């Protein structure tokens with residue numbers, strides 16, 4: 370099955386994290402424990418509101434590395 374990147378985004382513990390755990394077709398169900406790219410074991414919260422949480426900065430950095438995409442320069446950086 371085609372998978373564009375070796376990780377998926379998962380809302381958990383108040384932020385949007387990324388995980389390389391195998392993801393069910395319908396997404397990580399609420400209550401499942403996932404290993405996030407920032408090195409934590411968190412309980413997924415797959416609710417509509419949860420997707421509006423801020424992206425975990427550590428997971429964002431790790432995701433860019435895995436996707437082989439350079440991080441965009443920080444806002445305001447010169």
Ligand SMILES: [Zn+2]
Nearest residue numbers: 386407425428
């Ligand atoms: Zn994270």
